[in-house]
Amino acid sequence: MAHDAHHDHHGDAHGYDHGHAHWDTSIWPFVISFGILFLAVAFSYQFVYHNGFAAILCLGLAVPMIIAGIAGWTSEAMGKGEGLSYGAMGWFILAEAMIFVSFFVGYWYTRLHTEVWPPAGTIELPRLMPMVMTAVLVGSSLTIHYAEHLLHLGNKGGFRLWYLVTIVMGAVFLGMSIYEWSHLMHQGFTISTNSFSTVFFSITGLHGSHVVVGLAIFLAGLPSVIRGDIDEGFMRTAGLYWHFVDVIWFFVVSQVYYW
């Protein structure tokens, strides 16, 4: 396996100085890529060719490959200066934001071009729940900011506490989203009811998937947080992503729930 050493010695000492050519390798990008290939094939088997068995088979290949790839990559790269980077995260967030922009523009375009809105089949959306969700998510943005602040001051115990509180709040938010979804679906408002339900579930779902990614980043950092050797750069970067997820929620809640 190619655990051997990506940038084991990060500084000046590179293969070059060892007298023989040594080329860095990592098997994980390859594994993840082909895992994604099987994922795409599984989708086609399930939804295009209606062959459930082949789909399960492909999923059985894809999911372990992707999970092993991410785990292997994380353990290989963490703490070697090749983890998350603040500058790179900024560019990545630009791309992420554009996904939301296209969903919102698609929604606006559709809504403003239609004579009758909301389309038939739309039900009254709850008003209180999204407010509570907003409070929880904004609160978690504040707690992670506070945690970072404590880390900067060197208060590791306080940092650990508020880091955990943030994770819990993120999880609570996610739980509330799931409750809300199932509640609406029970009332017969599903993703295929009409164009508004399509927009509602895809935009809230897209945002929810970003909450999941944000939580995954926090969980990836959890072992080092508990050990007490978390990198401040990692924290800043993970925090930036979380704030982004929070800011996007304002658009979701204002455009989808209250407009």
Add this chain to the structure above:
Amino acid sequence: MNLKEWIFTTDHKRVGVLYLIGSIAAFGIAGIMALLMRAELSTLGPTITSNPATYNVWLYTHGAVMILGFQIPALTGFFANYCIPLMIGAKDVAFPRVNALSVWLFYVGVILACLTFFLPDPPDVMWTGYPPYSIMTTGNTAMYSFTVLILGFASIIGGVNFLTTVAYMRAPGLTLNKLNIFVWCTLAAFVLQLIFVPVLGTAVTLISMDKYLGTHFFDPAAGGDVLTYQNLFWFYSHPAVYVIFLPFIGVVYEIITAHSKNMVFNYKMVVYGGVGGIVALSGVVWVHHLYVSGMADWLRIGQMITTLMISIPVGLMMIGLIGTLYKGSIAFTTPMLYALGVVFLFLIGGLTGVPLALPSLTIGVSDTYYVVGHFHYVMAVAGTFAIFGGVYHWFPKVTGKMYNEFWGKLGFWLTFIGVNITFWIMMDVGVKGMPRRYYDYAHFPQFESAHQWMTVGAAILGVGFALAVLNWIMGAINGKKALDNPWGSPSLEWSTVSPPPHGNWPTPPSVSEDWHPYGFKKD
């Protein structure tokens, strides 16, 4: 040679070479599709297939693979990977593993695109995938969506990687005004990718969701809107033209400066006016693809103006090229011939594009061969010439060996002649009314001889491209040993040995105050 060190490599140069091999393979496949289409059209009625659906599959594969599998990966994959770290004096990119992920995602995308030939109900939605057809067809639209999504994701992570690399890893002394034009152009292309690829990704995801998961984004019966897709799609796909144009013109700048041993004419005007102007305007011209789709007039007129305006920065970049030739000591090497070929083809393609900015004219020639001819001149062939010229230009650096000049030049001239036969005639029959995308032209028998000439031209240009690829393969196997800096260029990538070792330089380079990548010593 250690195969494991190639397949699992994270080194930017090897990742680059993997990109090159994959994209040239994709070029071969997509090129064969084009030749099949030309063969089919060489006579009235069925020629080599009697099934129009087969023709649609060729059309889909040709378009999707040429753009997403060949041009974008060759330019932002091979050239960016190989040249950018070397040009800025870095030993690798900021995230080598992410780089490896993007090249393998690219391969996965090309594999998915090529599954088209083996699948029952292959995708038949062209490279545009317009609903409602893409939702109603029995073809496998999911494959199309996944291909685009995976290649798009590969470009996004590549973009993040290179923007971070250039921001933080430049050699000491290498200020922004000393970046190679190619680096500027490619960075701009990556910024465009980051902004616009997610929009395309969203659009193609939505058609598959509509088709397979029961959503109603584009279903008017449930309150959806079909035109949303066309807007989202072209909001990406017009800037995609600049994602291809910018790096390829950057490659041409590198070739023309090195082979005429001259400073870039008006460097700052090219960078800030040309590259900057294109980035600024690229997001507000997409409606010119939708003039006949039923747009509000204020939108059509507004975007007609922005479309005409964008020819100003593009013009600045062309002036920069021609000015660089002035008083240069021009050597007509193979890469230089390709670069000059780009200038010529781009001139024709650009001038035939200006009328297409005008809604009044476009309504007449929309969906005719005129558009196809214009597009192939301005982007398809000009871009491909730049890629071929660039591969020749950096061939000594990549392989440490020399290609054969005679076969290189012969390949160039064959391609150049073939291209002008095929696509000039294409524009001509287009103006006379030949519609595009037709499997047969029973209603237009008067164009049969023109179609035959186009097929002859396509065969000639096919031979020319094949000669070039063979020339590289032969050169890489048993070419003469090349000098480290055969073109005498001060640009940093030529300051290391050929091929560069892992880490690129024994000690990281730094540059002095009076160094410039185009500061050629005058003989």
